[in-house]
Amino acid sequence: MHKKQFGILIMLVFLFPKFGTSQNIESKVDSLYQVNESEPGFSIAIFKGNEIILEKQYGNSNLDYNIPITNETVFDIGSIAKQFTAAAILLLEKEGKLSIKEPAYKYIDNLTRYKKGDPTIEQLLNQTSGIQEVDPYLFLLDLNWYDLLTQSQMINIITKQKELNFSPGEYFQYTNANYILLANIIEKTSEKSFPDYLEKHIFLPLGMKSTTKKNSSYSTIKNRAVGYIEDSGIFYKTDFKSTIYNGDGQVLTSPRDMFKWHQNIKNATIGTSELWKKMHTKGKLNNGEEISYGLGVEFETHKGYKAMGFDGMIQGGFVSKYLYFPELDIAFFTTQNIFDWDFRERFFQLVDLYIPKKESINSEFQSVDYKEIKLPKTELKKYEGTYIFLGNEEESIKINTIKLIRKKLIAFDSDGEEISELKPIGNQKFIFFSDKVIEFTINEKIKEYKFSHYPSDIEAPWVFKEYKPYNHTQSELKEFEGQYFNANFQIGKKIKLENNILYFYHRNGAWKTEIESVAKDILEIQNYPIELVRYDNETIKGIKIMGLLFKKIK
Template identity: 60%
Template sequence: MNITRTALILFTLLPTFGFCQNLDSQVDKIYQVKDNAPGISILISKGEEILLDKQYGISNLDYDIPITNKTVFNIGSIAKQFTAYAILLLEEQGKLSIKEPAYKYINNLPRYQKGNPTIEQLLNQTSGIKEVDGIAGVADLTRNDLLTQSQMMNFITKTTSLNFEPGEYFQYTNSNYILLADIITKVSGKSFADFMQEDVFEPFGMENTIKKSSTYTIIKNRAIGYIEDEGDFYKAQLHAFIYDGDGQVLTTPKDMFKWHRGLQKVKNQHTELYKKMHTKAKLNNGNIIDYGLGVEFETHNNYQAFGFDGMILGGFVSKYLYFPELDMMFFTTQNTFESDFKEQFFHLVDLYIPNNNFHIKTRKTVREKKVKLSKKELKMYEGSYLFTGSDVETIKINTIQLKNDELAVLTTDGDEITRLKPIGNHQFMFNDKLVAFDLKYDRKSYKYYDSENELPWLFKEYNPTTYNEKQLKEFEGQYFNADFQISKKIKLIDGKLFVFSRNGAWKNEIEPLCKDAFDYSSDVMTFIRDDNKKITGLKIMGIEFEKV
């Protein structure tokens, strides 16, 4: 940027930087932690100077241990940055190329019909590989069960189809980074934990950072993760998650500062590595996405920024964000799960970074197409529609019905969600999202585009189905999946169908959605029939079980 504009920006920021000591009370107002409650650790820096290093709350409620600047937190998916850096480090050493197909380094990775993802597509989350978390659930594993790298690799490599052609969409999954960890182990000849410790954490001076690789490891100053329910806190630790690549790293804000400063040295000494990591990825159609190689991009107060978020149901939330134009870094980490933590985080940022009016660009006004459709034309889109879920979204059902010359989207209870605004070519606006209809003669459908760069949700028209007891009895039986060595027993009890899992330890009722499809804990269980209409198996999230 030019010198004049730099001077203006610095002049604007001087009041904030000059009186940082006076911001403590304002930070306290943002983070009002109750007595005897989990808390938060905060670090803010400008250049090499730490502006704020502050902690609130309790790290371990059993023993009333307060959070200090030595407390280590599980930072969740922020660990993906370390994995991405490790891959690029190996590439710089000439041991791999991120342009190569991932299967070259991963035993048993399928040759997918839709194409073979490259290592780079694993890194930038455009591979199309399915999310493994849901598959583990189908395999009857919970957050309390031991989940190892070999288990997760088995789930991923036994899933033989992709969600889309590699590079066609952006879809964030943990599977991509679990696979990357396996590549690091194979190429480096070290365990993933050892490579991270010896080749990443130690060179960056991160003395209080560890990749958890055992349920028995003693980790000094470790915070316990909690969730809150009706005012009470409960432990939510994921002690048994020890797989690699996507998380399971514990650190302190001071060590994250060392990571951050270390990356600035990498920028100067290993320019190509840094550039690859911090360049936005491009889809097959040329669209640019707000994701690099283990880096998420965003804008706040008209400044460009990048970093990563880490949210885990084990009771931890973290966020790392860097504003390069100001050379300012913000990092917060807490030991209680909150889905709306970002509001607090950006209130904190706003104390230090005012809105940058110099970067405001005049936006061209996009004129919405005004399309008038007749009642006859609108009625073509009426119907009940079912979205059968995806790796990250559960099933959704709605009804589209003509009301007062407009198409209303209704819940199954008849509550109105919104009105569809026609824009032509079978397309409508669903609030600020696009939906596109396909009016096939046999079954209508529409795609809901949450983002133009992400896989759209496909809603298909369906006919809600009910069954009598005699018909329900046809679904009874034992179903087995040989790949994962798991079975599910379906039994009719008092006119309702139940799925028994884990040798009968678990029981879940399944309710009919449409012909041969049932709601199974917000996933769809679809029964498979042969040419004689006899039930031969079932499918959940693409995993098939054979009736035995």
């Protein structure tokens, strides 16, 4: 045996002492994932080196027919499918059919030439394009996840948005829209349908015979698991079988096929090692700051070890996670046909059975030592007020009130519950929750603050603007009544006052939802802000919802 090989063997013996007690580990795995045979369940696998060292299944793939989950059952893996989309783009680049440095509009018909700049293909891949998410517009356009949702529909919604959330490369913001657009680029440059390209250039060459891209509501997919949600102990089928658009998901596979994909990433079965290294390199913002996202790959750190992979969550009833630790050459893949927001806790309990904690851990994110300064009461007083964030693609409307109490600025939520003290650190900046920063802008025209989620500030901040809460009178509510029409999407909305309650009619007028007052010219419907647009004479011109103008026609 080579001396280096012997050294690696000795290291692994000490690093993974639990491998010697595999039976004990398997019983612990069973305790994590065991479910009744009549319930939805899990299919899990652990890859070490060039082997699958553990593969287990639990529960039922189809409650109607009492079909157990086996190693041949295929699951919708959600956003993990983005890895295949990114790989297809890089394979096409290797063929010389595109460059990821090129602007995306070159390959996407009708994509807006945005005022803030033209996103590149690379910025679509690493989620820094600034393109708005498509999902929230479904409600506004009288669609939901159980309707037939095709590629052309989704592209139509995305390309009709005329504004970016930020300049390309300025921030990181995860959206499915980026990868739906990438699917069109793949089709245009390869002259093949998206499912055909994946099949011929990725799935078949890797021997992933159980893997398929869903492309029809009526397709028969062998050994397909049905997705469920649970409510009060009752399981309900929630499969989104009519979501057949491309790029961001809709791929079904098994743990054994994911092992073949994993081996490809390690060994470059297709493509080249340089291609897969490029895919697994962290992206950068315009200012040079790294983000924890590559080209269809997310990066994490656990117990001091760096890892890379992806999560896939579908409220239609599936959750999956793939995570690879290169330093230890071990990977974990779990998939399930029951939706669960807290799946990560169980996943990392599984990981912890196999991975020890490093003796010395250097955190990837170093905490920032902020130094509090003293400000006079008169200076603190000017920050008092009630502020509103009108939401974005992921978050709903939020309202905070900031008050000066005993020489301290305190932030409260809309229910009057204390959130945190705001401690001044200089230059109109404050720290709260020990590591979160908010920065105020206060002058004659503006009073607002920006909230940074992370000290590194890689994501676009939330902007809270000062406002005055307002309850509209009946006569004012009556003024809002009418028919509203958006010419871009050829869709209308109706607002009507009934029994002193203002309602918003949607789903072609079949459904109605109560509208609530927020501010003088801001209303709210299901966490969507409705902004009133007026002519100079104060007559209502229309309403704006998520940037879409619905003009009042009567």
